[in-house]
Amino acid sequence: MADIRTEIAGLKLENPTMLASGILGQTGESLLKIINEGGAGAVVTKSIGMEPREGHGSPCALELDGGLLNAMGLPNPGIDAFETELKIALKGDAPVIGSIFADTGEKFSILAGKMEEFGASAVELNLSCPHADKYGLDMGSDPEKVREIVGQVKNSVKIPVFAKLSPMVPDIGQIALAVQEAGGDGVVAINTIKAMKIEPELGMPVLKNKVGGISGPAIKPAGVRAVYEISGTVEIPVIGVGGINTGMDALEYIMAGASAVQIGSGVHYQGIDVFSKVNQEISEFMDRKNYSKLDEIIGMARKGI
Amino acid sequence: MADIRTEIAGLKLENPTMLASGILGQTGESLLKIINEGGAGAVVTKSIGMEPREGHGSPCALELDGGLLNAMGLPNPGIDAFETELKIALKGDAPVIGSIFADTGEKFSILAGKMEEFGASAVELNLSCPHADKYGLDMGSDPEKVREIVGQVKNSVKIPVFAKLSPMVPDIGQIALAVQEAGGDGVVAINTIKAMKIEPELGMPVLKNKVGGISGPAIKPAGVRAVYEISGTVEIPVIGVGGINTGMDALEYIMAGASAVQIGSGVHYQGIDVFSKVNQEISEFMDRKNYSKLDEIIGMARKGI
Amino acid sequence: MQIVQVSEVINETNNIKTIKFKLPVESKPGQFIMVWIPGIDEIPMSLSYSDGITVDNVGEATQAIHALEIGSQIGIKGPYGNGFDLSENNFLLVGGGTGIAALAQAAEKLSQSGKNLRIAIGARTASDLLFQERMKAFGEVHVATDDGSSGHHGFVTQVVEKLIAEKKPDMILACGPEPMMVAVVGLAGDISIQCSLERYMKCGFGICGSCQCGKYTVCKDGPVFSGQQLAEIEDFGKWKRDAAGKPVWF
């Protein structure tokens, strides 16, 4: 059987699949279930901020033909209330990565510090939410801001710091470079793509927030491209996310240069055992092709044949 | 029967559907057929440059699950050879819009001047191709460059000047504003989204150019969002494009603020009578809902209920 | 998301209305839909009929539903959730408040298949009692009101205790305030039971996690849970989560 273990910035994972931030990641017990029953190699929490936040009004999530449209608006119980949840998740046998959002590097540092204190194995900075005003994409599209925030967070924690990026920039490689230059330990790509649905029957947008982000199969080609460009620009590891439903989907990301992948909408499409299924398909593929370690195929598509 | 005529910067169209640039738009006879047999209200030519250009190698186009992936690389016979084609297209009973690409405002102006001379009703500046090096997105993501190019072209032709934009920027409204400030007569959105496909079986990208752009259903939610944001930012008309296959798709764009729509991949999915079908569905919808003119519903989703 | 037109509005009690519309898909008793009142909100509602919902006016969204007229358009997502398992033979249904709405279609189906059922309905006062008449067609109806204005004076749980003592059902279905359901689970003892939970829902289809209750995602794994499952859920009857995901005690 092929060895599908992987390592990202010192973080050792039994397999390359992680739960993506924001999907059932708000409570300790659901994170634990994704580890224990789903088979994920790691889980990322919902993005947590300084204060409790209700998020946008409803409708805030919708099934479209090729994906899911959401404008949750970063609802979360606030970092302090999240301690209990994180501690429950830590009972599982896989790393828990704390996703955080804020509007300044200082607040990001405070949040990261608390995540570290609570026991998170790493933090993921959400610099890419496409529908939450001043949070997310607004800063994540500016290399200077990215450099500043990542640098500040790096100065305040010892655990690895990952930055999650949006594809809605003309050159995502440049943003990834800013992450690397500031000492960031890894890049996660991609977050959802800004999108909306209008209901002609009513002549109005369906989402209460009008604009949201699309995830799922529709964004996979954009995600694979982003990972390919990032892994061609930086040395730090890349974690691929967007539209992964099958082992073949994950392999596209891995061959584009991802050391691990995250799955969000796939949990909806395939159920929570999407993680074990994807892992199974990856090892079957590797066995058939006589690859023995994941390392052999990471970034393979960059190398030519 | 509802009146579905529309007007964009003085250009009168019998219906709001146009052929999008690059789809069967390279020869005069195919453009003419889209008008005569397809029923399009206008056609946009393939993007034409100063010199003949073969474009990227093959594979350069691919069917994916939710859309089409292409990296044509702007093949075109060059502006001079295109005169014959444009003249043939002009035999049809609908405006012909000349799409052009270049790497400087000066060359854009020369191309626009020739399109005007050949008889084009308007020009569309391709500032958004995601896979043609220095052409396209590279300049189209910089408001200053956009302002400069549109300004120069405006100074050299009398026909309306439209700028076609990419969604791969953090704030498309700002780019549209630059178009308006420079005197541009309309904005076209969106071009394809940068994307790629890797074939795990071979461990390599399928496109010869590795990276291309995705069109079709997968990008509709991103396109509608772009039009919604642009029409909320500028006064000049917006032309919506991306993933339109049905009247309902077109209505989403129209209600988001588009005065007309373009159809590209839909020609592949539905055949060339996609234009008449979409028009038919739009009028049936309007009749059922008692709307008599297209104006009544343009931008409707911006207005609240 | 399907846009449907309101075809009928029925006043059930002072504060409760049934709204009917054409639901374009099949549903199972116990499933719910997400109802979008355009411009206002989207909220979860049990299907009290295959083509209708029964709504207590408790806030902005439910008030907006009460203001709908015939011809009004609303959006529907779903049906979502698992629904009840109706394979046993002797049923006791327990509905508190609008809880009976979630049980109504189960009662109808059970009666159609000739099964034995008794129905206990509780409310604060006689005029709040929901579906008393409708339920009589399906089985033996027992009523409790807090103020004694109709049926048993007191909690519906007291009626349940009596009914179980009279004849042991082989399945209890319950829906109502969680503390009531905790009490019914207690009374059930070794009798099989299924409870339909109402938790704060945002997406409705199992992606956002706001309805999480213990290890279960209520909108997808539920809203109907067996007694065994409930026994594993620490939160059950103790706390729920608010819109921000913070635990709030009942």
Add this chain to the structure above:
Amino acid sequence: MQIVQVSEVINETNNIKTIKFKLPVESKPGQFIMVWIPGIDEIPMSLSYSDGITVDNVGEATQAIHALEIGSQIGIKGPYGNGFDLSENNFLLVGGGTGIAALAQAAEKLSQSGKNLRIAIGARTASDLLFQERMKAFGEVHVATDDGSSGHHGFVTQVVEKLIAEKKPDMILACGPEPMMVAVVGLAGDISIQCSLERYMKCGFGICGSCQCGKYTVCKDGPVFSGQQLAEIEDFGKWKRDAAGKPVWF
């Protein structure tokens, strides 16, 4: 795009090889596929077999196909295009050069359904003649070579003229260099004819426009066109378009 493995390589002539593989979809005689030789190019190829292509080594891509070995992987898009209409009864098939590859499956199918067919094959010299043996199993084969090394000394069109004079077919199928097909259309007169065109193709599925020929998109509306359609196409036999879309005279 499907990745398939080469299962067999057959040397047909000095410069022509047949490559077989498992094609995962059904095809019609006259349809073609886009063949991706990884790292090199993607080019259109007629299906000379339901599971194979027959390739003349004329440049980089076809040379790379010739270098394939059993087990090599290639990518396949399609089958694309319309294919031949085989509803008539008396057929004359005319293949010039590798053109006979596009006709081979039609010949096989016609012979299977017991129809009458004669086949004319042309090539520069005897050793270039393709599918002469294979075709004998399907019908009466007539050969022409430019140098007279086999069969008629001269153009295949002269053979066609003779065959029509001998017995009028009710359908002619032709594939080969366009000037040859122009000549065959001329000889056909009022006899129905279908010609399979080879134009520069990029996408293969009707979106890019590089194969445009008159008002027709060869990869989608064709590659097979009737005599009537060809009569409307000004370009037929006169000019084709290069990779940039510029007309180039034959």
